[in-house]
Amino acid sequence: MIIDMHAHSKGISRCCQLTYKENIDIAKNVGIDAIILTNHYARAYLKFYDNVEELVGCYHNEYKEAKSYGESVGVKVYYGVEITLTDDIRVHLLAYGVDESFLSAHPYVFDYPLKKIQKTVHEYGGILVQAHPFRCGDKLVDTDYLDGVEISCHPKYFTTSQADVKKVAKEKDVIITCGADYHGDTPYRPICGLVVDELPKDINAIVKILTSSNKKTLLIHEVNAEKPEQFSY
Ligand SMILES: [Zn+2]
Numbered sequence: 001m002i003i004d005m006h007a008h009s010k011g012i013s014r015c016c017q018l019t020y021k022e023n024i025d026i027a028k029n030v031g032i033d034a035i036i037l038t039n040h041y042a043r044a045y046l047k048f049y050d051n052v053e054e055l056v057g058c059y060h061n062e063y064k065e066a067k068s069y070g071e072s073v074g075v076k077v078y079y080g081v082e083i084t085l086t087d088d089i090r091v092h093l094l095a096y097g098v099d100e101s102f103l104s105a106h107p108y109v110f111d112y113p114l115k116k117i118q119k120t121v122h123e124y125g126g127i128l129v130q131a132h133p134f135r136c137g138d139k140l141v142d143t144d145y146l147d148g149v150e151i152s153c154h155p156k157y158f159t160t161s162q163a164d165v166k167k168v169a170k171e172k173d174v175i176i177t178c179g180a181d182y183h184g185d186t187p188y189r190p191i192c193g194l195v196v197d198e199l200p201k202d203i204n205a206i207v208k209i210l211t212s213s214n215k216k217t218l219l220i221h222e223v224n225a226e227k228p229e230q231f232s233y
């Protein structure tokens with residue numbers, strides 16, 4: 001079974017063209033069994049809401065609705081967050097394993113320095129992964145404050161940068177995740193993610209798989225490749 005670890009819906013992520021329903025339907029059609037809904041969480045979104053509490057409320061509402069719709073059509077939806085660093089808006093950080101109480105207690109997490117973001121995510125039992133490092137000149141942040149790096153199969157960019165990501169993961173001893181980051185504005189929907197025998201009951205169980213010393217298998221859909229390929233580490 002495949003868990004796409006990076007997904008958006010336009011109710012929150014302004015750059016995404018798909019509603020959560022459309023995103024889930026398309027994922028199901030290509031054989032994705034579950035998605036982690038990692039909508040953008042950025043200071044720039046504050047202007048669309050009366051206050052930060054409203055942003056957090058809408059963020060969680062979108063997740064709840066997506067989860068419930070996913071249940072009705074047989075696609076499991078897990079909770080995640082893609083934080084845009086206020087200090088450098090090209091740096092996107094995926095928080096996995098935190099629940100809704102994380103943003104409720106830390107609504108200005110995007111303003112924190114990297115070290116504090118990781119520390120906070122850890123306090124909630126989660127892990128912090130840099131999304132799409134190396135994408136079009138994007139810089140890798142200090143890996144001392146990362147638990148993982150992502151192979152992004154976003155079809156809009158010319159490569160997944162998987163060789164660079166694998167090299168960093170090996171050298172710095174951090175995990176690798178994989179996701180489509182599909183926004184609905186590209187010619188095809190990548191088929192990628194974490195491969196599991198059965199769907200874990202919650203996001204914490206996914207984090208357990210990722211951080212265990214057992215072999216992990218990812219499905220990587222290289223940009224414009226006809227078929228995805230399995231990679232284990
Ligand atoms: Zn991103």
Ligand SMILES: [Zn+2]
Nearest residue numbers: 006008082181
């Ligand atoms: Zn994204």
